[in-house]
Amino acid sequence: MMRVFEGLRFRRIESPIHSLDPRSKAVFLLVLSVLSILYSDPLTLTVLLIIQIPLVCMARVVKFWLNSLRGSAVLMIFIFGVNFLTSYFYMGGFTFDGLTMAAAMTIRFVTLIGAFSLFFLTTTPEDLSLALERLKIPYDICFAFTAAMRFVPDIALEAQSIMDAQKSRGLELEKGKILERIRNMLPILVPLFIRSFQRSMELAEAMESRAYGAIRKRTSLYELKMFRNDYALIAFSITFMLIIVAIKNF
Amino acid sequence: MIEVLDVYYTYPNGFTALKGVSLTIDRGECIAIMGENGAGKTTLIKHFNGLLKPTKGAVSVDGSNTMDLSVAQLSRKVGLVFQNPDHQFFSETVEDEIAFALKNFGFQEDEIKRRVDQVLERMGLIHYRQSSPFNLSGGEKKRLAIASVVVFNPDYLVLDEPTIGQDYLQKREIIEIIRSFLKEGKTAVIVTHDLEFVVDLRPRIILMSQGRIILDDTADKALSNLKLLDEASLLPPQITELAYRLFNPPGLEGVLDEKDLMKIIKPLLTRRVKQQ
Ligand SMILES: Nc1ncnc2c1ncn2[C@@H]1O[C@H](COP(=O)(O)OP(=O)(O)O)[C@@H](O)[C@H]1O
Numbered sequence: 001m002m003r004v005f006e007g008l009r010f011r012r013i014e015s016p017i018h019s020l021d022p023r024s025k026a027v028f029l030l031v032l033s034v035l036s037i038l039y040s041d042p043l044t045l046t047v048l049l050i051i052q053i054p055l056v057c058m059a060r061v062v063k064f065w066l067n068s069l070r071g072s073a074v075l076m077i078f079i080f081g082v083n084f085l086t087s088y089f090y091m092g093g094f095t096f097d098g099l100t101m102a103a104a105m106t107i108r109f110v111t112l113i114g115a116f117s118l119f120f121l122t123t124t125p126e127d128l129s130l131a132l133e134r135l136k137i138p139y140d141i142c143f144a145f146t147a148a149m150r151f152v153p154d155i156a157l158e159a160q161s162i163m164d165a166q167k168s169r170g171l172e173l174e175k176g177k178i179l180e181r182i183r184n185m186l187p188i189l190v191p192l193f194i195r196s197f198q199r200s201m202e203l204a205e206a207m208e209s210r211a212y213g214a215i216r217k218r219t220s221l222y223e224l225k226m227f228r229n230d231y232a233l234i235a236f237s238i239t240f241m242l243i244i245v246a247i248k249n250f
Numbered sequence: 251m252i253e254v255l256d257v258y259y260t261y262p263n264g265f266t267a268l269k270g271v272s273l274t275i276d277r278g279e280c281i282a283i284m285g286e287n288g289a290g291k292t293t294l295i296k297h298f299n300g301l302l303k304p305t306k307g308a309v310s311v312d313g314s315n316t317m318d319l320s321v322a323q324l325s326r327k328v329g330l331v332f333q334n335p336d337h338q339f340f341s342e343t344v345e346d347e348i349a350f351a352l353k354n355f356g357f358q359e360d361e362i363k364r365r366v367d368q369v370l371e372r373m374g375l376i377h378y379r380q381s382s383p384f385n386l387s388g389g390e391k392k393r394l395a396i397a398s399v400v401v402f403n404p405d406y407l408v409l410d411e412p413t414i415g416q417d418y419l420q421k422r423e424i425i426e427i428i429r430s431f432l433k434e435g436k437t438a439v440i441v442t443h444d445l446e447f448v449v450d451l452r453p454r455i456i457l458m459s460q461g462r463i464i465l466d467d468t469a470d471k472a473l474s475n476l477k478l479l480d481e482a483s484l485l486p487p488q489i490t491e492l493a494y495r496l497f498n499p500p501g502l503e504g505v506l507d508e509k510d511l512m513k514i515i516k517p518l519l520t521r522r523v524k525q526q
C-alpha cells in the first residue's frame with residue numbers, strides 16, 4: 001500500500017519530462033486514459049502501456065514507476081480473478097474469451113496506474129496548482145488540492161507510527177473474524193483522523209497569520225510557459241489518439 | 251536479557267538504517283541511547299519488541315528469537331513508549347486508554363480495575379480518570395502514554411525521547427517514574443538527546459551514529475569525554491562543563507552532578523577559609 005503512495009509522489013529529478021508543462025503532460029494522460037477506457041482488447045491496451053515506457057525512461061523514474069506497479073500487484077491479481085470468475089457465469093464456463101477479457105481488464109488497470117504514476121512522479125505540486133489555476137479553477141480549491149497531495153506521505157508515515165504504538169500495546173490486527181478486525185481498526189483510525197484534523201487547524205492558523213486571502217487577485221512568482229517540447233508532446237498525443245481510433249474503427 | 255547480534259536493517263525504500271549493531275542489555279540495567287537525528291535509535295528499539303525484524307543478524311529477548319514471536323507476545327515483556335502521545339490516544343476516557351493494553355492481553359475484569367487504579371495513583375492522574383485524553387496538558391499526556399504501558403508491568407521499559415516538549419518539572423517526574431521502575435529490578439532503556447535529564451540515573455551510555463554504535467560505556471566515562479560529546483553534537487551536563495572550566499586542564503572523570511562537584515570544591519574552600 002505504501003508503495004502506491006510512493007509511486008504517486010513527486011521526485012525532484014532533472015529530466016526533459018520533469019521540465020515539461022503540466023498541461024502538456026495532462027493531455028498525454030488524458031489521451032491514455034480515454035483510449036484505455038474506450039477500448040478493451042488486450043493488444044490495444046498493451047500498446048497504451050508500452051507507449052509510456054520511453055517517457056518513463058527519459059524521466060529517469062523507472063524504479064519508482066515499477067514500484068508503483070508492483071505495489072498494486074495485489075489489486076491486479078484481484079481484478080484478474082474476479083473478472084475471470086464472473087466470465088464463468090455469463091459465458092457458461094471457463095473460455096479463452098473469458099481469459100482474454102480478464103487479462104484486458106488487468107492490463108487496463110496497469111495502464112491507468114502507470115499513466116497516473118508517470119504524471120505525478122514528474123509534476124511538482126506547485127506546477128499542478130498553477131495548471132489548475134490556468135484552468136480557471138478557484139485558487140482556494142487548487143491550494144486545498146496541492147496541500148492534500150503534499151500531506152499524503154506525512155499521513156502515511158503517521159499511520160505507520162500509530163500502528164506501531166498500538167501494536168506495542170498488544171493490538172493484533174490480523175486476529176479474529178471480519179467484524180472484530182474492523183473494530184480493531186478503530187485504535188488506528190481515531191488517532192489518524194484526530195491528527196489530520198489538528199494538522200489542518202494548524203495549517204489554517206499558520207496561513208491566516210501570514211495573511212492568506214488578504215488579496216483577491218494573486219500573482220505568481222513563476223508562470224507556466226509552453227515550449228517546443230510541450231507542443232511536440234501534445235501533437236504526439238493527438239496523433240497517437242487519431243491513429244488508434246483510425247485503426248480500431250476502419 | 252535482550253541480545254542484539256550484528257543486526258542490519260534496510261527499510262523497504264532501500265535505506266539501510268542499521269549497519270551491524272551488537273548489544274546486550276541485562277536485567278536491571280539502565281541504558282541511555284543517544285545520537286544525532288537519523289542515527290537509527292528508533293529503528294533499533296523497534297527491534298526489541300519485534301515491530302521490525304532484522305534484515306540480517308538476530309535479536310533475542312530472554313533467549314527467544316524475535317522472529318519466532320508475535321509483536322503482541324514480545325510487547326508483553328518489552329514495553330515501548332513512543333515519542334508522540336497523540337499517536338496512540340483513541341479512548342473517550344483516561345482510564346479506558348490505560349485499560350486498552352490489559353484488555354488486549356486478556357486480563358480479567360477485576361484485575362484490570364485494580365491495576366488501572368494503582369497506575370492512575372502512581373502517575374498522579376487519579377483526578378483525570380474520567381477526562382478525555384485529548385484534553386490533558388502536554389506533561390499529563392506523556393505520563394498517560396507511559397502509564398498505558400507500565401500498567402501491564404513489562405520487564406523492560408523502552409522510552410523514545412520521553413523529554414521532548416516537557417518542562418523541567420515534568421522531566422523530573424519522568425525521571426522519578428523510571429527510577430521507581432528500576433527499583434523493582436526492571437530494565438529501562440531511554441532514547442534521548444537530553445544528557446542533563448538522564449545523568450541522575452547514571453545510565454550506561456550507548457552512542458549511535460549513522461546506523462552504528464560508536465561508544466558503549468559508563469556514564470562517568472562517557473559524559474566527561476567532552477571531545478566525544480562535541481563530535482556527537484551533544485551538550486555535556488552543565489556541572490561537568492563548569493568543572494571543566496574551573497579546573498582546566500581536564501583529567502576530571504565522573505563529575506556529573508552537584509554532589510560530585512561539591513566533593514572537589516568543598517576541601518578547597520575549607521582550606522581557603524582556614525588560611526584566612
Ligand atoms: N519508514 C522509513 N522508511 C525509510 N527510511 C526510514 C524510515 N524510518 C526511518 N527511516 C530512516 O532511517 C534513518 C534512521 O531513522 P531513526 O531510527 O528514526 O533515527 P533516530 O531515531 O535516531 O532519529 C533515518 O535516516 C530515517 O530517515
Ligand SMILES: [Mg+2]
Binds near residue numbers: 291292410
Ligand atoms: Mg527517533
